[in-house]
Amino acid sequence: MTIAIALQELRKNFGEVAAVAGVNLEIADGEFFAMLGPSGSGKTTVLRLIAGFEIPTSGSIKIAGEDVSKTPPFNRDVNTVFQDYALFPHMTVQKNVEYGLRVKGVAKAEREVRALRALERVKLVGYENRKPSQLSGGQRQRVALARAIVNEPKVLLLDEPLGALDLKLRHEMQKELKELQVQLGITFIFVTHDQEEALTMADRIAVFNQGQIVQVGSPKEIYEQPANEFVAGFVGISNLLHPESSREILGKAGTFSIRPEKIKLGHDLERKATGKVSQVQFLGSFTRIDVELAMGDTLTLLQENDGSSLASPVVESLINISWDSKYEFQVG
Amino acid sequence: MKISRRAKIILGAFTGLVLVFIYLPLSVVVINSFNPSRTFSWPPTSLSTVWWTRVFHSDGVIPALLTSLKAGLGATIISVILGSCIAFAVARYDFFAKNTISLLVVLPIALPGIVTGIALNSAFNAVLQPLGIGLGLATVIIGHATFCIVIVYNNLLARLRRMGNSLEEASSDLGASTFQTFAYVTFPIIRSALVAGGLLAFALSFDEIVVTTFTSGASVQTLPQWIFNNLFRPNQAPIVNVVATMMLVAFILPVWLSQRLSEGSAVGSRL
Numbered sequence: 183m184t185i186a187i188a189l190q191e192l193r194k195n196f197g198e199v200a201a202v203a204g205v206n207l208e209i210a211d212g213e214f215f216a217m218l219g220p221s222g223s224g225k226t227t228v229l230r231l232i233a234g235f236e237i238p239t240s241g242s243i244k245i246a247g248e249d250v251s252k253t254p255p256f257n258r259d260v261n262t263v264f265q266d267y268a269l270f271p272h273m274t275v276q277k278n279v280e281y282g283l284r285v286k287g288v289a290k291a292e293r294e295v296r297a298l299r300a301l302e303r304v305k306l307v308g309y310e311n312r313k314p315s316q317l318s319g320g321q322r323q324r325v326a327l328a329r330a331i332v333n334e335p336k337v338l339l340l341d342e343p344l345g346a347l348d349l350k351l352r353h354e355m356q357k358e359l360k361e362l363q364v365q366l367g368i369t370f371i372f373v374t375h376d377q378e379e380a381l382t383m384a385d386r387i388a389v390f391n392q393g394q395i396v397q398v399g400s401p402k403e404i405y406e407q408p409a410n411e412f413v414a415g416f417v418g419i420s421n422l423l424h425p426e427s428s429r430e431i432l433g434k435a436g437t438f439s440i441r442p443e444k445i446k447l448g449h450d451l452e453r454k455a456t457g458k459v460s461q462v463q464f465l466g467s468f469t470r471i472d473v474e475l476a477m478g479d480t481l482t483l484l485q486e487n488d489g490s491s492l493a494s495p496v497v498e499s500l501i502n503i504s505w506d507s508k509y510e511f512q513v514g
Numbered sequence: 515m516k517i518s519r520r521a522k523i524i525l526g527a528f529t530g531l532v533l534v535f536i537y538l539p540l541s542v543v544v545i546n547s548f549n550p551s552r553t554f555s556w557p558p559t560s561l562s563t564v565w566w567t568r569v570f571h572s573d574g575v576i577p578a579l580l581t582s583l584k585a586g587l588g589a590t591i592i593s594v595i596l597g598s599c600i601a602f603a604v605a606r607y608d609f610f611a612k613n614t615i616s617l618l619v620v621l622p623i624a625l626p627g628i629v630t631g632i633a634l635n636s637a638f639n640a641v642l643q644p645l646g647i648g649l650g651l652a653t654v655i656i657g658h659a660t661f662c663i664v665i666v667y668n669n670l671l672a673r674l675r676r677m678g679n680s681l682e683e684a685s686s687d688l689g690a691s692t693f694q695t696f697a698y699v700t701f702p703i704i705r706s707a708l709v710a711g712g713l714l715a716f717a718l719s720f721d722e723i724v725v726t727t728f729t730s731g732a733s734v735q736t737l738p739q740w741i742f743n744n745l746f747r748p749n750q751a752p753i754v755n756v757v758a759t760m761m762l763v764a765f766i767l768p769v770w771l772s773q774r775l776s777e778g779s780a781v782g783s784r785l
Contacts, residue, residue: 235683255686268684272702282688285698333688 184211185247186337186369187232192241194227201227203393204241209386211336214363215371216380219390220416225373228390229339232371233262246336256285260337261330265345267322269314275301275325276310282333300332303362320351327359331366338363340372344379356383377417381405389413405441411513414439419482421445422513427477431455432507437514442470444509445483447495451504457481459495469494473503540762547755552748554755565752569760572753578740582720584651585736589658589719594712596659597666605674623664630660631728638729649731657729658722662715669711673704710775713768721761737761 187209194202202224209215217225230236232243234255242251250258261282269278277284279297288296301307304324314322323343330338343359344352360383363370374380380387381401388398389412397409408414411422423431423438431453432438457473460480464470468484471494475481483503485494495501517525547565549558569575603609604616622630634657638649681703685695723738730736735743741757744750 233683233687235687255683256689256691260687262684262687264680264684266678266680268680270681270684270699281685281690281698285685285688285690285694329684329688 185209186211186213186245187371188242188244188247189228189232190242190244192228192231192243193239194224194231194236195239200393202231202238205393205395207388207395207398209337209369209371211369212367213369214360214383214385215369216384216387217371217373217390218375218377218380218387218417220375223390224393225388225390226341229262229341229371229373232337233260233339234258259335260339261333261335262339262341263323263326263330263343265341265343267314267326269322269325269329271314274311274313275306275317278314278325279328279332281329286333296332297328300328303331303365304328305358319346320355323347323355327362331362331368335368337369337371338366340370342374343372344376345374352379359383381417389416391416406509407511408439408513411437411439414511414513418442421481423479423481423510424477427475427479430477431475432510434512436512438510439513440481440505440510442482442484445481445503445505447471447483447485447501447503449502449504452507453510454502454504455481456500456502459497459499459501462494462497464494471495471501473501543755544759544762547752547759549752549755552752554751565756569753569756572750574735574740574744575737575753575757578735578737581651581654581734582737585654585658585726586716586719588651588655589662590712590716592655592659593662593664593666593715594708597663597711597715598670598708600663601667601670601674605671606679619667620664622661625661627722627724628728630657631725634660634725635728648733649729651730651734653729653731654726654734654736657725658719661725662719665715665718666708666711669707669714670704673707677703706775710772713772713775717765717768717772720765 185208187207189205189207192202192205192207193200205224205228207228217228219225227236231238232245234250234253238251242249244250245259270281273281276294276297279300280293283293283296298307298310301310304327306321306324306328309317309321309325314325317325323346340359344355347355356379359370359372372383381404384401386398386400387404388395389404389409390396391412397404397413399407404413404417408417411420414420414422419442421440421442423440425435425437428434428436428438455473455475457475459471460474461472462469465484467487469487471483471485473481473483481503545558546554548561548563549555550560550562550564551558600615600619604612634653635649638653642648642653677700681699682695685699686692690698721738723736723742726736726739730739737757741754745754
């Protein structure tokens, strides 16, 4: 495995504030990597440090083994798809896509061929002569992508790439981005605050909080085995058993997380608890049931609407719930 | 917003009244330039172009016009250069006392011309005179530049702020050197704001009279000064109307142009 990006003890201060507070990370060649976290967690700053828009306060950034910590952006072999796309408003789609080749002195004929190929990849042939202002949000997104991939960078950086699109388009683009990444075989690093986006698209996810990485792992690992309470709460619906409940139900000390779909109605499984139904929400394919335990914690469970289950429980009634011990993870 | 029919009529009438109030005096000047009567008897009994033919032989008009053009051009060039420098510094960098400096740059446009005039006059006399440089075209240009800078600065700063940093970052990210980024991205986008600012600065300098009076000395005379000096001379008064009309016509175009240019969003640079 070759390393595309290596960050070592990376720090970035803005005045008194440490936006990035010691990040160590290795991203492999060809990986689809997500940096996930709430706003202000430092994920975008890390992306901007990799692109070269910010100079690190300390620590190092290596791209393909080469230290680029002080290299200006135009000498780094990475390209960025900006959150607001940053298309050049005075240039046509064609000129926008050709831009990177033009400034590197690629001949006009070759530029045109490569730009067309890039536009084919993002399915935007036929729009070459439009100005960005004449395009929809989704189309602008595609131009931004084409403009970046035409340079055949080692690494493509995407800053909240789907943030400005509506839900339907976002799902479509999620699929297309994934396909594009497989086709091109280059490393994609994308920043998002949307856990669903990270889980569906990424090979690996780094979860950021307060300028640091709190967990790195595959989507499954992040979801099933959250490293701490923050990850458990940020990725997916969090079901936390605080120490009092843990002692009572599990006979163990500490805080534990259990994912809602692992909890079943009834007392058939290993861990058993009883609580009062505080809320029942019909969500289409699932019904969400919140159960308040005697010790104060609330557990959410998802009951599949597959026709097999009994009628939904009534609010304020007492119900039994249970789960297997292998699905509980200590987070604190 | 929905406006009732009555409100529409009242607002329309009021707007019309304001426009008449502004433009009626101007049209009197235009009509008077064709009024053959030396005393501007109103209404004109006939129309004639006699003053229009005589203006070019009139004493001092052409030199005054040339002085004004030179002063305007000089002040515009200085303010475009310095105004852009400050606008870029303020828009793109953080530095000590940024807001104070920004205020100090903008202040001269709000200061009464008479105060700027007195201040410049005594400064020039105290500093330049001992060096053997007297008041003249150069001091007029410097005087005008103090407030013309503001126009360029404000126009450009607004455009740079609207443009944001991401376009330049994108250009740099795509491999463009600092110079290429400026030539291909920044300049095309700010060009129209610069032209608009420059045109307005020129217009501002061209009709300035208060600061000019304090900085021009005895040797040079700008067109507004010539007009002011000749307005009350019976022989010259009709020609003043002609010159005023010419200025009016000559200024409609650049002002209209600069307005169109600054209206266009950062996205729609038309020049």
